[in-house]
Amino acid sequence: MTPAPNPDRRSAQARRNILDTTIELIARNGHANVTIEAIAAAAGVGKTTIYRWWPSKGALALDAINDHVGEALDFPDTGDVVADLRGQITELVNLLNGDIGVVFRGVIAEAQSAPAIGAAILETIIEPRTRACQARLVTAVAVGQLRADIPTRAMVELLYAPVYYRLLLGADALRPQDVPDLLDHCLTGLRSPAGDRMAP
Amino acid sequence: MTPAPNPDRRSAQARRNILDTTIELIARNGHANVTIEAIAAAAGVGKTTIYRWWPSKGALALDAINDHVGEALDFPDTGDVVADLRGQITELVNLLNGDIGVVFRGVIAEAQSAPAIGAAILETIIEPRTRACQARLVTAVAVGQLRADIPTRAMVELLYAPVYYRLLLGADALRPQDVPDLLDHCLTGLRSPAGDRMAP
DNA sequence: ACGCAACGATACGTAGCGTATCGCTACAAT
DNA sequence: ATTGTAGCGATACGCTACGTATCGTTGCGT
Structure with a gap:
């Protein structure tokens, strides 16, 4: 060498x-x-x-x-976890809709055949922010805003996966104004509150 | 030419x-x-x-x-949308954990700098199956199994995004046995059923 | 003033791209 | 049966970018 x-x-x-x-x-x-x-x-x-x-x-x-990103995308704690998530995810969506989004897509692409790049993405980008988000979610669970029976790690993936899905596989970019609905769907769930009324 | x-x-x-x-x-x-x-x-x-x-x-x-995939990954309708989704997503996870997963990751990677490939992925892989899933969800909404106030299109993305997130950005592959919990989290939502009991 | 190491420039061999050009062969029309 | 056509495998080509080696130059610490 x-x-x-x-x-x-x-x-x-x-x-x-x-x-x-x-x-x-x-x-x-x-x-x-x-x-x-x-x-x-x-x-x-x-x-x-x-x-x-x-x-x-x-x-x-x-x-x-x-x-370029530096310390941006840090996590606030206003006491309202929904507002905090909405703010942070919206900020991320805006970032990914700009130059950084194009570059990030390319790096993720290269990572698919180069494990070292994948590991570096996880270590320098994904994991630190996942941990920060998890920490915020833990306090939200503690005050009863979020379910206590789901690992916060799984919650983070559930919240952010749609953002990356749209970045990498979407026909068009996720717009900032779509974030509140997206968040609401994650928080409330898809199951009907009325329960199953299929059979009479 | x-x-x-x-x-x-x-x-x-x-x-x-x-x-x-x-x-x-x-x-x-x-x-x-x-x-x-x-x-x-x-x-x-x-x-x-x-x-x-x-x-x-x-x-x-x-x-x-x-x-290679052919007609696999078709959508069943047993009347129980949760069972149907669990079966279909599990099947997808198994497929993505094999050779096809490696190849698919590469194609998605190439698509990040080649819009024609991205369009072809959507047209031949994503969109047909998204529509099939949507159709199944529509009947589930009709019988009251799923919320009627979320577009089925958004539901599909919410359900499948975590699978692709793990495929493209995960530290390790999503296991088939993780699917039931993942599905449950999507269906039930992250918000605590007890409501916010932060302030006394 | 000196020495060292990073710098910009340039040259090099190699790999893979995408195209062009070979006969060769299978098949359809006559 | 003969002939024309067009896809086939093989091979050669020019080109681009790779990653390394080797210059003389420059700027900084001693």
């Missing part, structure tokens, strides 16, 4: 240009249609520099996402 | 070999790690033959999926 480079001597300027250019190029052309050489050229950087710090285009794009 | 080939003179043998080999190779190595040249070689076929009938690896893989 090539000797590891020294992060202390790393050019902050080159890193910034690379991360910004990555988002811009992928957002415009799609992940699969952007080459590392093109990113290097557009960023005014030697492609050696990219390969020195990132092992693949997917890893670079994932880094660019995390750099 | 190259003149369209005549389907009547197409070699059924070559088509069979290509479709079977595609599933086999992608299931073993992952979509991104299989080349059309490798499929042609393993199928004992000239790569010209593949390019003559399929425009891309994604289109070929999608065809191979549809060929």
